[in-house]
Every structure is written in C-alpha cells, then in structure tokens.
Amino acid sequence: MLMRSPLIVGNWKMHKTVAEALGYVTALLPQLAELRGCDIAVAPVFTALSSVAAAAGGAPLQVFAQDVAAEGPTGAFTGEVSAEMVKEAGCQGALIGHSERRRYYGETDAVVSAKTRRALDAGLLPIVCLGETLAERESGAALEVVERQLRAIADALTEDDARRIVIAYEPVWAIGTGRAATPEIAQAMHRQIRSVWEALFGAGAALRVLYGGSVTAENVADFTALPDVDGALVGGASLSPLGFAQLIRQSQAGAPARQAAKPSREADG
Numbered sequence: 001m002l003m004r005s006p007l008i009v010g011n012w013k014m015h016k017t018v019a020e021a022l023g024y025v026t027a028l029l030p031q032l033a034e035l036r037g038c039d040i041a042v043a044p045v046f047t048a049l050s051s052v053a054a055a056a057g058g059a060p061l062q063v064f065a066q067d068v069a070a071e072g073p074t075g076a077f078t079g080e081v082s083a084e085m086v087k088e089a090g091c092q093g094a095l096i097g098h099s100e101r102r103r104y105y106g107e108t109d110a111v112v113s114a115k116t117r118r119a120l121d122a123g124l125l126p127i128v129c130l131g132e133t134l135a136e137r138e139s140g141a142a143l144e145v146v147e148r149q150l151r152a153i154a155d156a157l158t159e160d161d162a163r164r165i166v167i168a169y170e171p172v173w174a175i176g177t178g179r180a181a182t183p184e185i186a187q188a189m190h191r192q193i194r195s196v197w198e199a200l201f202g203a204g205a206a207l208r209v210l211y212g213g214s215v216t217a218e219n220v221a222d223f224t225a226l227p228d229v230d231g232a233l234v235g236g237a238s239l240s241p242l243g244f245a246q247l248i249r250q251s252q253a254g255a256p257a258r259q260a261a262k263p264s265r266e267a268d269g
Helices: 018-032 046-055 083-090 099-105 109-122 134-138 142-154 182-200 219-224 239-251 257-263
Strands: 007-011 039-043 062-065 092-098 124-132 165-169 208-211 233-234
Touching: 007 208, 018 039, 018 046, 018 099, 018 239, 039 092, 039 165, 046 062, 062 142, 083 109, 092 182, 099 219, 109 124, 109 142, 134 142, 182 208, 182 219, 208 239, 219 233, 233 239
Parallel strands: 007 039, 007 233, 039 062, 062 092, 092 124, 124 165, 165 208, 208 233
Antiparallel strands: none
16 A cells, blocks of 8 residues: 655745754754654745755755746746745745635735645646635634635646646645644645545645644644644744644654554645
8 A cells, every 4th residue: 555655844934034944954854864754844034945855965855945936937927926936946836825824915826726736847846725714714714625625626626737736725724823623623734635536636646745834842742643634824823943843753753643544545745
C-alpha cells in the first residue's frame, strides 16, 4: 500500500527580515537532520525567498512563496510577483488563497483558481487554502462553502494537475485565534474534501490535505493522527526554529495511529 507523504509547512506571514530569516534557517537545519518520512517547508516573505532557498539548498527543507500573481509571466501589474519569478527565486511551491488574502485583499474563488493555474504552469506545487467563516459554520453551511471553493479550483485543472496539488483546510474562525477545530471537525471536513476530489478526478487522484488553524506543538499530533489529515499549515507556531522543529517531531507522534487507521485504498499524492 502506497502512502501519502506528510507535509508540514511554516507560514511566516509578514515576519522576518532577510537576516532574521537566514538566522532561522541556520538554527532549524540541524534540527531536521534526524527527521524522516515527512516533507518540511517554510514560506518566507518575498524579499527573503532567494536567500532562504540558497541557505536551504540540498537540505530537507523546501521553500514556498506566500502568494503569486494571477497574471504572468510578465506584464503591467505594479506590485505583483509572478509564479515564474517565484520559481526563479528557488521556490518549490506557493500558498494560494490563504484566508487572509481572501478576507483582506478580496480574492475571489475565480482569482484563487487563476493563481492555482499560474503556479502549476510555472512548475510550482500549489497549496490551496479553503475554509469557512464562523458564521458559515454556525449556519450549517461549512461543507457547502468548502465544496464550492474546491470545485472552483477543480474547474481549471486536468486529471494530471489534480495529482500535483495540495489542499489546506483552514477554518477561518481558527486562524490566529488560538481556537483550533476539534479533531472530529477536521476529520469530517478532510474526508469531505477527499470525497469531492475523488468524485471529480477518480479514486486514483490521491490528494494531500493539510489542516491549518491555531496548530501548535501541543495539538498537532491530534490532527496528524487522523486518517484523512496529511500534515499541517502552521502560522505563529512556526516562527521559532526550535519551536517549529518540536512541532514537526510532535506531528510524527500521530503517525502510528494514522497509519493504523488509514483505508487501504489510499495512494500517494
């Protein structure tokens, strides 16, 4: 039975100068030497991407951008950074459609879909973020909202593309609030996301689905032990290199339970 490789990503948001980012990588890399069986990435600010990518070169640490432009590869789009430019800076992937981009900068499902397409065309791995607000969850619309967001992305993908994408479920009400979703909520939503994906692209289109939203070293194993959770997108708890390393180690503590619970039909994505 093939397994989906776990992925832990630290989203630094608008933190760390280039010097601070390099100090972080210097402190983190020795901590990763003993870790196996897990993909690890950080998402620095644009100004630090090339420096962090160079510092991480050859190490088990991937570098993702926090966003890419919906347009490209070039054009009259002041302030934007294209997926091709991010790729040239040394990135392996990019976050797309984070709830803060949707909320503060008005990114619609159509914009998120276009950015996903641009990232794939540039050879990046997109981690596309989905999630409902507190009002949507309390009204009973959470599954409907996330399925709508998921289908908007899928409309722009081929079957091959569907194997080159990661989804991050981030309930908006849990991001930066200290209020993480319960394991039961996370598992139910991840199972729904996977079911929709399989209905669209077939059971062979295995998909990695990460949980994000107030993930800490104390609770990460509760999520990574779940059969349909393939890792975590981490915000504030990733800002300390030693703290992030500890979180990664704790994420692997959930692996035995996850492997035991995983359905045999699942394949690597």
